[in-house]
Amino acid sequence: MRRTRLSLRISPSRLRLPSFCRAAVARRRPFCYNVGMGIRNVLFDFDMTLGYRSPMWTETVKELLLENNVCVPEELIRPVTHGDVYPWKGGVTHDDFFGGKSWWDAVSGKIADGLVSTGACGRESAEKAVRGLRERFCDTSYWHLFPDTLPVLEKLRSAGYRLRLLSNHVPEARSIFAALGLTPFFEKMTISSEEKWEKPSPEIYAAATEGWNKSESVMVGDGYEADVLGALRFGMKAILVRKPNEHGYCLYSENLEGIPSLAGGIQ
Numbered sequence: 001m002r003r004t005r006l007s008l009r010i011s012p013s014r015l016r017l018p019s020f021c022r023a024a025v026a027r028r029r030p031f032c033y034n035v036g037m038g039i040r041n042v043l044f045d046f047d048m049t050l051g052y053r054s055p056m057w058t059e060t061v062k063e064l065l066l067e068n069n070v071c072v073p074e075e076l077i078r079p080v081t082h083g084d085v086y087p088w089k090g091g092v093t094h095d096d097f098f099g100g101k102s103w104w105d106a107v108s109g110k111i112a113d114g115l116v117s118t119g120a121c122g123r124e125s126a127e128k129a130v131r132g133l134r135e136r137f138c139d140t141s142y143w144h145l146f147p148d149t150l151p152v153l154e155k156l157r158s159a160g161y162r163l164r165l166l167s168n169h170v171p172e173a174r175s176i177f178a179a180l181g182l183t184p185f186f187e188k189m190t191i192s193s194e195e196k197w198e199k200p201s202p203e204i205y206a207a208a209t210e211g212w213n214k215s216e217s218v219m220v221g222d223g224y225e226a227d228v229l230g231a232l233r234f235g236m237k238a239i240l241v242r243k244p245n246e247h248g249y250c251l252y253s254e255n256l257e258g259i260p261s262l263a264g265g266i267q
């Protein structure tokens with residue numbers, strides 16, 4: 001397989017740069033690294049990168065409330081479900097976030113408290129709704145892969161790339177990924193609910209890439225903070241996918257079909 005040297009330049013004003021390119025910033029030169037030369041390992045995010053759940057948290061809570069004869073508009077639920085009720089939102093360690101509670105007890109309790117405190121519903125209705133949250137959210141019939149996911153994973157695997165997965169996700173993530181047919185593609189899956197940290201912390205990146213050479217590894221994800229900046233600060237390369245490229249990040253693909261060429265010049 002012939003590899004093409006692809007040099008990409010990032011202006012320091014467009015990106016908070018990791019330590020390995022600070023010297024370039026100090027010299028007032030744009031940071032440049034090579035992609036397609038020596039990339040052997042690809043680390044994937046899951047949510048909105050490989051797959052998705054439909055509906056997500058807000059609509060699921062609304063469904064559960066409605067099943068208990070409580071009609072609450074989504075605009076009253078969304079500030080709660082988009083708030084700091086998940087461990088990946090608060091930027092804290094799991095010990096601080098969970099306070100000795102299980103993952104679902106902590107998250108469900110925070111959602112119930114939020115619904116009450118914002119006036120979305122009363123305490124009894126909120127607690128009834130969140131009792132069914134774990135089973136409903138983890139129902140694999142609500143989870144789906146993007147059409148390009150399996151073909152691209154197969155292409156990368158056939159080309160000899162080592163593939164791993166790193167996801168901020170619920171404790172049932174492995175069973176969800178298995179039901180979607182993802183498990184055989186990955187030599188390792190690192191799930192935040194099984195660790196003490198969430199992306200973008202360097203600790204969870206270290207766990208996910210154990211045994212890999214950072215210079216030969218690239219992160220692929222839709223989150224600019226968690227996936228791109230998290231990987232860059234850790235010392236890896238990163239590719240942003242799916243979401244609109246609002247930050248003007250140079251390694252970007254609208255879908256997964258662009259990943260093979262960015263990761264290593266696969267034709």
